Amino acid sequence: MLKNYKELKVWQKSYKFCLEIYRITAKFPKEEKYGLISQIRESIVSISANIAEGYGRKQTLESLTPGILGPFSPIRVALTAGRNLSLLKKQINKFKPEVVSVIDDEHAGKLREMLGHLAVPKILSGEGGYREVASWEKTDMVVSAISGAAGLSPTIAAIDAGKDIALANKETMVMAGKLVIARAASRGVNIIPVDSEHSAIFQCLKGHNKKEVKRLILTASGGPFLNLPLERFAYIKLEDALRHPNWEMGRKITIDSASMMNKGLEVIEAGWLFDMDVGRIDVCVHPQSIVHSMVEYVDGSVIAQMGVPDMRGPISYALSYPERLQGVVDTLDLCSVGALEFINPDYAKFPALEVAYTAAGKGGSAPAVLNASNEVAVEAFIEGKIRFVDIALIVNEVLDSHLTKEIGSIKDVLEADGWGRIKAGEIIEKRKVS
Numbered sequence: 001m002l003k004n005y006k007e008l009k010v011w012q013k014s015y016k017f018c019l020e021i022y023r024i025t026a027k028f029p030k031e032e033k034y035g036l037i038s039q040i041r042e043s044i045v046s047i048s049a050n051i052a053e054g055y056g057r058k059q060t061l062e063s064l065t066p067g068i069l070g071p072f073s074p075i076r077v078a079l080t081a082g083r084n085l086s087l088l089k090k091q092i093n094k095f096k097p098e099v100v101s102v103i104d105d106e107h108a109g110k111l112r113e114m115l116g117h118l119a120v121p122k123i124l125s126g127e128g129g130y131r132e133v134a135s136w137e138k139t140d141m142v143v144s145a146i147s148g149a150a151g152l153s154p155t156i157a158a159i160d161a162g163k164d165i166a167l168a169n170k171e172t173m174v175m176a177g178k179l180v181i182a183r184a185a186s187r188g189v190n191i192i193p194v195d196s197e198h199s200a201i202f203q204c205l206k207g208h209n210k211k212e213v214k215r216l217i218l219t220a221s222g223g224p225f226l227n228l229p230l231e232r233f234a235y236i237k238l239e240d241a242l243r244h245p246n247w248e249m250g251r252k253i254t255i256d257s258a259s260m261m262n263k264g265l266e267v268i269e270a271g272w273l274f275d276m277d278v279g280r281i282d283v284c285v286h287p288q289s290i291v292h293s294m295v296e297y298v299d300g301s302v303i304a305q306m307g308v309p310d311m312r313g314p315i316s317y318a319l320s321y322p323e324r325l326q327g328v329v330d331t332l333d334l335c336s337v338g339a340l341e342f343i344n345p346d347y348a349k350f351p352a353l354e355v356a357y358t359a360a361g362k363g364g365s366a367p368a369v370l371n372a373s374n375e376v377a378v379e380a381f382i383e384g385k386i387r388f389v390d391i392a393l394i395v396n397e398v399l400d401s402h403l404t405k406e407i408g409s410i411k412d413v414l415e416a417d418g419w420g421r422i423k424a425g426e427i428i429e430k431r432k433v434s
């Protein structure tokens with residue numbers, strides 16, 4: 001029986017239901033508690049690409065492990081994947097989704113064959129399939145974790161369908177932040193950041209007056225090349241760039257972290273998420289990744305969010321918001337961590353960060369061009385066509401030759417994205433090493 005309006009609201013979001021389960025099962029082992037996260041929202045659509053290894057993907061699903069079903073209804077999870085069908089098959093067996101979508105018809109056909117006699121979920125494919133999964137009727141929250149520009153269209157579909165978004169795809173905001181924020185606001189959709197820095201800022205802003213914010217301070221680990229001398233940057237190899245000291249993530253974002261383009265994209269993302277001029281968003285290198293970001297208020301007070309570096313923290317907060325779940329990540333023992341360092345970013349070593357600030361300052365189509373040309377350049381580096389240091393040079397060259405336009409529609413965004421890709425491709429052809 002619902003006693004008051006507040007309780008009704010809680011019930012509407014399924015919180016009461018799951019908090020009750022949580023109370024009953026508080027003594028269960030930690031692994032089993034992750035199963036509760038999904039029940040908080042009753043059902044989760046994870047739109048994440050296996051092939052792109054979006055960093056939300058593996059850990060989100062880990063967070064959803066259905067440890068405790070008991071007398072309660074099964075968790076409904078709708079999933080997407082790219083081409084990694086063997087992983088998707090395992091996920092289907094584990095999570096029993098109602099619907100899945102893969103990259104194209106060919107892979108959909110293969111998946112049907114692989115599933116054979118199993119209770120088959122509805123199998124869709126292509127962008128239309130991703131959009132259908134993202135707007136699946138029975139879900140109330142979508143984890144947007146497809147890596148790169150490909151995440152934009154399904155995320156828009158989810159917003160249009162009124163689903164709350166747990167946003168792990170920063171490119172959506174970089175490319176089309178203005179449109180996405182307006183669209184979400186008009187449909188009453190909450191966008192809750194999954195990116196650890198943005199989750200930190202989101203938490204540091206809670207309970208404070210936004211008008212009293214002086215600046216946002218995004219922390220950066222500095223990546224694997226923080227202490228590498230500048231003259232060695234020309235010889236960086238792919239395997240070096242893929243070795244991130246603190247966070248386990250997909251390939252694209254790991255390389256973006258090594259070049260600090262990731263931080264640049266995050267500055268732009270933060271600008272849109274928190275309605276803040278990028279001139280008031282600073283970056284501070286903090287190699288220990290314990291302080292996940294900070295907010296400075298007008299009186300000089302700085303609020304920081306800390307924790308052990310574990311993506312399950314921000315993922316679970318996005319899924320359970322506004323509640324917090326017990327025992328999601330390990331206890332932070334600051335005394336055993338010891339010293340925390342904070343250093344200004346070195347723009348000579350990490351020019352990508354400056355390029356991103358410049359694109360943010362130009363506004364309009366420039367961030368979409370930045371993102372597109374960076375994706376193409378990172379791919380070319382992975383394929384061995386260019387050197388690590390060429391990534392920022394190419395993106396800068398593309399931006400220099402771009403005439404910034406206003407962004408009024410998704411079509412404008414996709415045009416800028418396409419232009420940036422073609423231009424970057426042309427420049428890479430000229431530079432190829434082999």
Ligand code: MG
Nearest residue numbers: 195196197266
């Ligand atoms: Mg981040």
